[in-house]
Amino acid sequence: MKRISLSSILIVFILSAPYISFAQQEKRWLKHHISLLTTPAMQGRGYVNKGHDRAAKYVLKYFKEYGLVPVNKDSTYLQTYSFAVNTFPDEVSLKLNKKQLVPGADFLVDAASNSFNNDKIKVTSIDLNKIKDTATWNKTKAAWHTESKAYFLKNTDSLCKHLSINERRFAKQLPKGCFFIRQHGKITWTVATDTIPATVFYVEDTVLPRRVKKAAVHVNALYLPAAKNKNANIIGCVPGEVSDSFIVFTAHYDHLGAMGKEAYFPGASDNASGTAMLLYLANYFAKNPQHYTMVFIAFSGEEAGLLGSDYFVNHPMIPLDHIRFLTNLDIMGDATDGITVVNATEYKKQFDLLQRINNSKDYLPQIKSRGKAANSDHYHFTEAGVPSFFIYTNGGRGFYHDVFDNAASLSMTNIDKVAKLLVAFAKELNVP
Ligand SMILES: [Zn+2]
Structure with missing residues (x-):
């Protein structure tokens, strides 16, 4: 091994110091926005306590502050529309035997769940392993006394297999009443635009008592019809020399919202991080x-x-056929292992360009190529013939759609380099 003198270490340190601080500055800038987009006041940027409205106001404020220009004639920057959604603004709690469980961490209610309140309900365990067809399944559930008992359903996965449905569709088939389903490993939440008759709890197996005999249950759902749930897309632009040809960046600012008064889903990675990157750009x-x-x-x-x-x-x-290229950003909090590009196989020229920039500047360790996928907001554009990428980062601790996806859990590794790569990419796309 070659010996390195102390003075050469010092020189390297002094020379690299400005670059380190510049990178830190960019990361801090992005993290600042992520922190503010994930505060309890934002309520998970969902549909409880106007979390989604607060998030919209936040983005709008910075679009204006940065000097973006509205594209619509009414100059509002906003495109409003509405949809129905099931919400849980009031108490959501669960006690099994004498053990009070933690909402979000220990259990989740199915997002489409109905209300159910009972301070002392008997719990009966049912093994679904023996049921192998729809007729038996229908007969079994018709015999349940769902008004006086709650049911602990075991081996739901084996029944789901026999019925060829997933767990969410299975929950839909349950009658009005209270049900518990054991969950192996991670529990992830979602948003429901419909409701189901039942109240369904997904409970982490690690917190389950050996035998569940009784429960205290409180779930208060509030279904908001579309008329009561207005939403807004926020659009701003920086006019170029050519005013009717567009290079577009997109990111979704909404997340799952809150489940009751205690659990909210910060959505730092998904997608406060992409929103922060959108603001940066x-x-x-x-x-x-x-x-x-x-x-x-x-x-x-x-x-x-x-x-x-x-x-x-x-x-x-804006006319879709005037979009030269669109890049959607969703999950941008840790690029330790680089990024993945959805639609890379569809838009080979642009993917090569991205690779070329990355190789010449040595920004990220890897850019993975992926085909088409209906997994984020680029999808409908792709289907409409708009050339587009969806870029997400690879790395991090795997918190996804849970209460642990908070700002502190994001490492921000290489995120400054992702920002630089996106800037350079957009500049190249702007070469006429
Ligand atoms: Zn997302």
């Missing part, structure tokens, strides 16, 4: 206008089924 390009018009869209309703981007594609505020 908006701020950068507002100061550095390009040849084409740069458009920035913050979508709502993604977690409810890509509803915001679906609405936009069906009611475009």
Whole structure:
């Protein structure tokens, strides 16, 4: 091994110091936005206590502050639309035997669940392993006394297999009443735009008592019809020399919201991180206008089924066939292992460009290529023929759709380099 002198170490340290601090500055800037988008006041940027409205106001404020220009004639930057959603603004609690469980961490209610309140209900265990067909299943559940008893359903996965349905569809088939389903490993929540007759709890197996005999249950659901749940996509642009050709960046700012008064889903990785990156790019390009018009869209309703981007594609505020390229950002909190590009196989030229920039600047350890996938807001654009990527980072602790996806859990490793890569990519796309 070669010996290195102390002075050469010092020189390297002094020379690299400004770069370290510049990278830290960018990370801090992004983390600051992520922290503010994930505070308890934002209520998981969902549909309880107007969390989604607060998040929309936050994004709008910075779009204006950075000097983005509205693309619509009424100058509001907003595209409003609505959809129905099931919510839990009031108490959600569960006690099994004498053990009070922690909402979010120990259990989740099915997002489409109905209300159910009972301070002392008997629990009966049912093994579903023996049921192998629809007729037996229908007969079994018809015999349940769901008014006086709650049911602990064992081996739901084996019945789901026989019925060829997933767990969510299975929950839909349950009658009105209270049910517990054991969950192996991680529990993840979702948003439901419909309701089911039953109240279904998914309980972590690690916190389950050996035998569940009784329960105290409180779930108060509030179904909001579309008329009572307005949402907004937020759109701003930086006009270029060519005003009617667009390079677009998108990210969804909504998340799952809250489940009762105690558990809210911060959604730091998904997708406060992408929203922060969108703000970063908006701020950068507002100061550095390009040849084409740069458009920035913050979508709502993604977690409810890509509803915001679906609405936009069906009611475009810029002509879709004038979009030269669209890049959707969703999950941008840890790029230890680089990034993955969805649609890389569809848009080979743009993917090669991204690779070329990354190789010449040595930004990220890896850029993975993926084909088409209906997993974020790029999807409806792709289907409508708009050339687009969906980029997400690879790394992190795997918190996803749970109460642990908070700002502190994001390492922000290489995120400054992702920002630089995206800036360089957009600049290259702007070469006429
Ligand atoms: Zn997402």
